[in-house]
Amino acid sequence: MLEYDVIVIGAGPGGMTASLYAARANLKVAMIDRGVYGGQMNNTDDIENYPGFPTIKGPDLGEKMYQNTVNAGVEFIFGDVQEVTVDDNQYKHVKTDSEDLVSKVVIIATGSNNRKLGIPGEKEFSGKGVSYCAVCDGAFFKNENVTVVGGGDSAISEGTYLANITDHVGIVHHRDKLRAQKVLQDRAFSNNKIDFTWNSNVVEIVGDDNRVTGIKMVDNQSGKLTTVDTTGVFIYIGNIPNTQMFSNLNITDESGWIITNSEMETNIPGIFAIGDVRLKKLRQITTAVGDGGIAGQNSFEYIEQFNEK
Known part of the structure; x- marks a missing residue:
């Protein structure tokens, strides 16, 4: 069984920051992720609100953060965490799909997944016109008409x-107004290639055997049903926390978000949670990084006390 001081589950901006802070405190740190480091930054084109960079590509920022962790001695492990348990001596046991690990501290940074509409055609046409990532799939729709569902950032x-x-x-x-930041709204409203349909819900995605050909949407005030031709549907209606593997720990609310205090501590000593997986209002790269710094430092202080027992 592989032993560490700190195991960070998730390699997004929060997880990488927590790993960096813990490693710089001379702790033995492993960072586990089932995908490419960087998290949702890999699906973001231009990031314009991260201090120090007037604009930077999401994957580029992820690469810079990852190199910091490598330079600090963090070990990256590719794996899918199945369960975390705590033994009588307060050691944390992390079971992955390929190996078992043990540590004194676990920092959960598993983020969240895109919320689905749950309508006919969404699953059937996933990858055939239905997407949750414009940066990943936008190039497939050059010179075509597409639809975006949502009103946030x-x-x-x-x-x-x-x-x-x-x-x-x-x-x-x-709704009849957007939730996005005003600077983003102004940019969209001034673009003559973008138009808006308000107070409407997409109720079905239609197509042929190969790809999406349109959507059906209903006006939620008049009840009028409309069919619109489109070859791509990009869905951005919020997120669902990736916490199913921690259900045995009883650290989440009824919706699955992990509850912490301002020190990123859960109700289990030595288990911290950071970033988008936490119950909080603002989910941004900057807040994830802040969470990670706090958890990384607090993991060192926790281990100091742990070793004195």
Whole structure:
């Protein structure tokens, strides 16, 4: 069984920051992820609100953060965590799909997944016109008409990105105003390749055997049903926390978000949670990094006390 001082589960900006701080405190640190380091930054084109960079590509920022952890001696492990348990001596046992690890501290930084609409056609046309990542798939829709569903930062930012590639972007939102930052709204409203459909819900995605050909949406005030031609549907309606593997720990609320205090501590000593997986209002790269710094430092202080027992 592999032994560490700190195991960080998740290699997004929060997880990488926590790993960096813990490793710089001369702790033995492993960082586990089932995908490429960087998390959702890999699906983001331009990041404009991270201090120190007027603008930077998401994957580029992820690469810079990862190199910091490598230089500090963090061990990256590719794996899918199945369960975390705590023994009578307060050691944390992390079971992955390939090996078992043990540590004094676990920092959970597993983030969240895209929320699905749950409508007919969404699953059937996934990868055939239905997408949750404009940066990943936008190039497939060059000079075509696409639809974005949502009204938050991600929907509006990625809609503007798509407008640079496609002929037209229709944004469908269930309310009569957006939730996105004003600077993003202004940018979208001024783009003549973007238009908005308000107070409407997409109720079905239609197509042929090969790809999406349109959507059906209903006006939630009049009840009128409309069919719109589109070849791509990009869905940004929020996130669901990746916490199913921690259900045995009883550290989440009823929706699955992990509850912590301001020190990133859960109700189990030595288990911290950071970033998008936490129950909090603002989920941004900057807040994930802040969470990670706090948890990384507090893991050192916890281990100091642990070793004195």
